[in-house]
Amino acid sequence: MADLSKAEILQWLKESEPKRLQDLYRRSDLVRKQHVGDAVHLRGLIELSSHCVRQCMYCGLRQANQSLPRYRMTLNEVEDCVRLAEKLGYGTVVMQAGEDDALTSDWIAEVVRWIKRETALAVTLSLGERREEELRLWRQAGADRYLLRFETSNPGLFRLIHPQRVPDSPDRLTLLRQLKSLGYEAGGGVMVGIPGQSYESLAEDVLMFRALDLDMIGIGPYIPHLATPLGSGALCPEIDPAEQAPNSEEVVYKMMAMTRILCPDANIPSTTALATINKTHGRKRGLSVGANVVMPNLTPVKYRSLYQIYPAKACIEESATDCSECLRGQIHSLGRFAGQGPGGRRICEDPREVVSRGHSQLVQLQTQ
Ligand code: SAM
Numbered sequence: 001m002a003d004l005s006k007a008e009i010l011q012w013l014k015e016s017e018p019k020r021l022q023d024l025y026r027r028s029d030l031v032r033k034q035h036v037g038d039a040v041h042l043r044g045l046i047e048l049s050s051h052c053v054r055q056c057m058y059c060g061l062r063q064a065n066q067s068l069p070r071y072r073m074t075l076n077e078v079e080d081c082v083r084l085a086e087k088l089g090y091g092t093v094v095m096q097a098g099e100d101d102a103l104t105s106d107w108i109a110e111v112v113r114w115i116k117r118e119t120a121l122a123v124t125l126s127l128g129e130r131r132e133e134e135l136r137l138w139r140q141a142g143a144d145r146y147l148l149r150f151e152t153s154n155p156g157l158f159r160l161i162h163p164q165r166v167p168d169s170p171d172r173l174t175l176l177r178q179l180k181s182l183g184y185e186a187g188g189g190v191m192v193g194i195p196g197q198s199y200e201s202l203a204e205d206v207l208m209f210r211a212l213d214l215d216m217i218g219i220g221p222y223i224p225h226l227a228t229p230l231g232s233g234a235l236c237p238e239i240d241p242a243e244q245a246p247n248s249e250e251v252v253y254k255m256m257a258m259t260r261i262l263c264p265d266a267n268i269p270s271t272t273a274l275a276t277i278n279k280t281h282g283r284k285r286g287l288s289v290g291a292n293v294v295m296p297n298l299t300p301v302k303y304r305s306l307y308q309i310y311p312a313k314a315c316i317e318e319s320a321t322d323c324s325e326c327l328r329g330q331i332h333s334l335g336r337f338a339g340q341g342p343g344g345r346r347i348c349e350d351p352r353e354v355v356s357r358g359h360s361q362l363v364q365l366q367t368q
């Protein structure tokens with residue numbers, strides 16, 4: 001397996017020579033091609049509810065943000081989004097929300113059962129830190145994957161920016177292990193450039209992805225939201241300014257590239273946060289440095305601007321059909337193709353994926 005030591009990761013994080021960075025990106029793109037092929041999987045995102053009981057210091061959905069009108073989708077609206085995902089040829093729906101107790105275990109289980117009965121779609125859930133019995137119930141109902149970013153592997157910083165809801169509740173790293181043991185494909189990830197986050201802590205994040213053997217890994221820039229303590233500067237974690245990692249595009253690309261090298265067969269999205277800080281090229285560049293997944297938005301347009309995790313979020317005006325066409329255009333312009341079927345880490349149903357991986361391995365053998 002390809003390897004990068006912590007010292008090498010740190011060196012790359014601080015590298016500024018464009019030619020050397022091109023070498024890193026070429027290497028990560030080749031690893032992507034060899035291990036997951038040229039397919040880009042489209043996961044349709046349904047933002048179920050903007051209600052949240054948590055007080056994460058970075059997120060616009062935190063309960064204390066009273067300036068944000070809240071919504072919760074109805075069952076009919078969710079079903080319409082799922083039908084649209086099928087019509088647009090997506091292989092997965094991702095149902096995401098704040099930690100909203102009104103999304104009861106039974107309601108979510110019913111929705112998952114309905115999707116699995118009526119469609120061939122894979123179901124990913126991203127509903128925050130829920131109880132083990134709920135996670136088990138949803139898995140039994142047919143949910144395939146669960147996304148829960150651990151945000152930073154630095155325990156002190158995590159506790160500071162992510163107050164616990166219930167004292168002594170399991171942390172996100174523990175929950176990720178629990179999700180894997182329940183049989184989910186588990187997705188973690190981090191924000192890059194959180195105030196108080198050092199370069200060294202980012203290097204440890206990359207090593208943590210590999211140690212956890214994650215199936216999906218989401219990496220995006222931290223984007224300040226003025227209605228949050230971290231974004232307004234009311235909370236200012238102490239750090240030596242020379243050690244503070246920037247929330248720049250380039251550092252995100254470096255993190256994605258090294259993650260691809262160390263976790264070659266993981267599914268790695270080119271995130272909406274990346275598309276937000278570079279609306280023109282962010283998604284495509286993410287796909288060029290190691291990503292193989294995009295998450296087009298299926299949420300009804302009337303709700304999109306209300307799911308305001310951070311300001312100026314990309315793709316909040318476009319219809320689901322426009323999003324699909326735009327992303328497919330970007331994928332084709334890179335010489336890649338949209339994957340078919342669920343596109344899980346352990347299964348590959350699309351024959352073109354086999355061909356594209358096989359071909360790249362052949363090319364590599366010929367050039368050795
Ligand atoms: N409530 C669920 C949870 O916390 O896992 C899912 C929704 S939450 C909005 C999804 C992700 O948004 C978080 O894991 C976090 O990484 C990201 N996020 C929140 N605030 C952000 C910010 N200010 N900048 C960038 N990403 C942010």
Ligand code: SF4
Nearest residue numbers: 052054056059062098
């Ligand atoms: Fe709620 Fe998730 Fe935002 Fe935290 S990150 S406030 S849990 S929506």
